[in-house]
Amino acid sequence: MTRFFLDTNIVAYADDLDAPAKQAVALALVERAFGESAGVISIQVLQEYFVTATRKLGVSREDARRKVELLSRLEWVRLDATDLLAAIDLQGHHGFSFWDALIIQAALVARCSILYSEDLQSGFRLGSLQIVNPFKNF
Numbered sequence: 001m002t003r004f005f006l007d008t009n010i011v012a013y014a015d016d017l018d019a020p021a022k023q024a025v026a027l028a029l030v031e032r033a034f035g036e037s038a039g040v041i042s043i044q045v046l047q048e049y050f051v052t053a054t055r056k057l058g059v060s061r062e063d064a065r066r067k068v069e070l071l072s073r074l075e076w077v078r079l080d081a082t083d084l085l086a087a088i089d090l091q092g093h094h095g096f097s098f099w100d101a102l103i104i105q106a107a108l109v110a111r112c113s114i115l116y117s118e119d120l121q122s123g124f125r126l127g128s129l130q131i132v133n134p135f136k137n138f
Contacts, residue, residue, distance in 0.1 A: 005040045005107035007117035008048035015057050025134050040075045042106040077110040
């Protein structure tokens with residue numbers, strides 16, 4: 001089983017009615033995360049999803065809260081101060097934004113093989129972690 005990490009944009013696209021092709025891909029990844037028990041997220045993803053869903057996608061506060069509750073049933077990784085420092089180092093060494101470096105560090109801590117994200121350089125490898133943009137052909 002390949003463990004994979006879902007970035008915020010993946011779970012947000014699952015609610016994006018204005019991007020039906022991306023929504024279908026995102027929904028399939030979220031379903032796979034639950035179905036295969038292979039998907040991992042972080043508290044950062046849940047927080048960012050809530051803000052994006054309610055501010056940009058027009059999802060009601062109640063519906064977004066319910067989705068956060070459902071997504072929190074996936075495995076999620078908790079970061080500590082050591083991980084924060086590692087993310088700062090990732091930012092410095094690779095030029096990622098701080099928030100993206102935290103996502104990458106979470107995926108590394110969770111020992112994921114794939115980090116699904118639209119925002120990061122698809123194909124980039126960091127150790128055993130590969131970044132994959134599932135929307136690359138759109």
